[in-house]
Amino acid sequence: SVGVIGAGTMGGGITMNFLNAGIPVKILEMKQEALDRGIATIRKNYEAQVKKGKLKADKYEQRMALLSTTLGYDDLKDADLIIEAVFEELGVKEKVFKELDRVAKPGAILASNTSTLDVDRIAAFTQRPQDVVGMHFFSPANVMKLLEVVRGKHTAKDVLATVMGVAKKIKKTAVVSGVCDGFIxxxxxxxxxxxxxxxxxxxxxxxxxxxxxxxxxxxxxxxxxxxxxxxxxxxxxxxxxxxxxxxxxxxxxxxxxxxxxxxxxxxxxxxxxxxxxxxxxxxxxxxxxxxxxxxxxxGITPRKISDEEIVQRLVYALVNEGAHILEDGIASKSGDIDMVYLTGYGFPIWRGGPMHYANQVGLFNVAEAMKRFAKNPRDDAAFWQPAPLIRKLVAEGRQFG
Missing domain, CATH: 1.10.1040.50 (N-(1-d-carboxylethyl)-l-norvaline Dehydrogenase; domain 2)
Incomplete structure (x- = not known):
């Protein structure tokens, strides 16, 4: 059973994933109006699916029957997994996790849907950092396939394995990320x-x-x-x-x-x-x-910029930062980065993701373009130094992956 904190856009979308998979959910909010609004949105989403013939009416009723609400943390004491989807501010998260630490049963998994905040700092608000993990859903959470599972410094192996298993059950593509600003x-x-x-x-x-x-x-x-x-x-x-x-x-x-x-x-x-x-x-x-x-x-005189330059600067910026992410051990392989971009950011599927695309263009060619962009006085020369990993792969005639 799952507890979700926050009945806003994110909380509601996250809830639907579990209801769809037949898992009971209890949503917590501070005010009854916020709960009513959130439940009404979930109903509206399901009713639209029924209208389009994508969902049978009895299935809709079964899903809604799995949903309950509460205004008090104590009602989450039996949940196996609790996910917070509250405002993206460390002070707000601190209040939530201190309460969860007080009420959650031993062994419950405490997850944060933060998109950029430090999961290790969030875990430190509890006496059980081994049970804390990031579950970064992408908006709208009931539609987008990607789930970034953020492994904290203390996240236990069984917690990580369980969350990866749950992700499959709710039909998400889960990618493990380490802790850094913005994850992958x-x-x-x-x-x-x-x-x-x-x-x-x-x-x-x-x-x-x-x-x-x-x-x-x-x-x-x-x-x-x-x-x-x-x-x-x-x-x-x-x-x-x-x-x-x-x-x-x-x-x-x-x-x-x-x-x-x-x-x-x-x-x-x-x-x-x-x-x-x-x-x-x-x-x-x-x-x-x-x-x-x-x-x-x-004092800039505008120049004519080709579509080719636009594409290279945008895509190679992803590639260079992706290489730094691999060096830092935030992602364990280049294919994980590609999956994030294919399932969460609308990267063209037939190009295989930014890192795969860089392999196809040839890392030597990518690095040469980066050196060219570094000479542009209006750009950020320091950023365009090819990542050490790219330089190493070029020198050895190798590729990502």
Whole structure:
């Protein structure tokens, strides 16, 4: 039996995975209204499936019968696995895990759905760090296949094995990651997004960048993706970076966008404009002017940028950071990184994932392109030094994997 803390978008989506697999779930919230809202959303999702003929009415009833709710932590005392899906802030997680440590039965698995926070610090809020693990579901959690299972410094082997088994049962593709900022997927996507920002400074438009990478085969480009996820999420991460890594270089365009309150689809305006009830991304004159004004401020004369350069800078940024992740032992093999990108980030399946694609292009060619990008004064030269692992593989005539 499973306990889920938080009945928001994430908590509700996570819950549905277990109900679909016939596993009873108890959702905990602080207020009855929040519970009612969450349950209504789960019902709405299932009713849409029934309407489309994807789910039989009796199955829908069976699933809902497995769901119960509570406003008190003590009601989670019998759960075998408890997953928190609360606000992405360490102070909030601390309160939750101290309560879980108090009420959960011995041997219960305590999981955090954090997407970037330090799982070891979260585990330290309990007297049982061996039972704490990260289960990073991707949004919408009832649709996306990927589950990053984050192994903490103290996570016990049986806990890791159990979570990997449970992932199969709820039909997820589970990939084990070590503890670092952003784990595998988000640590790499940050470098990809940074390159997208530099390309705007140098002369590209959001539409051109998105079109080029979508033509390469991505489900959506970085700017459409930002609008869908919410640009304020990246903004919060950059503010945290400014304190922790003041030397990290970014284009200022994304911050300027957020200062205008353009957080994406949820506000009807982001990198693109949106019409109510539609998801079509409409190019925005206001955003184009903001980018032009920003270039003038920096004294940059825009240049013509080829689609080939856009694709190489975005994809090779993933590859270089992926190589660092392998060196750091965060991922145990390059195929794990490829699975993360194929199942969680819309990387074109027929290209096999970023690391596999780099093998096909030839690591020598990838490294030469990186050295070329390092000479661009508007880019981040330090980032484009090919990772030691890439240099080693090139020297030995070998590949990832």
């Amino acid at each position: 997927g988000n640590r790499m996507i940050e470098q990809y997004s940074r390159q997208a920002g530099f390309l705007l400074d140098e002369g590209a438009t959001p539409q051109q960048v998105d079109r080029a990478i979508e033509k390469f085969g991505f489900a959506m480009g970085p700017f459409r993706m930002g609008d869908l996820a919410g640009n304020d999420i990246g903004w919060a991460i950059r503010k945290r970076r400014a304190v922790e890594h003041p030397d990290m270089k970014y284009s200022r365009t994304a911050d300027k966008l957020c200062e205008l309150g353009r957080f994406g689809q949820k506000t009807g305006a982001g990198w693109y404009d949106y019409q109510a009830g539609k998801r079509d991304a409409i190019p925005s004159e206001l955003v184009d002017k903001m980018i032009e004004d920003h270039r003038k401020e920096l």
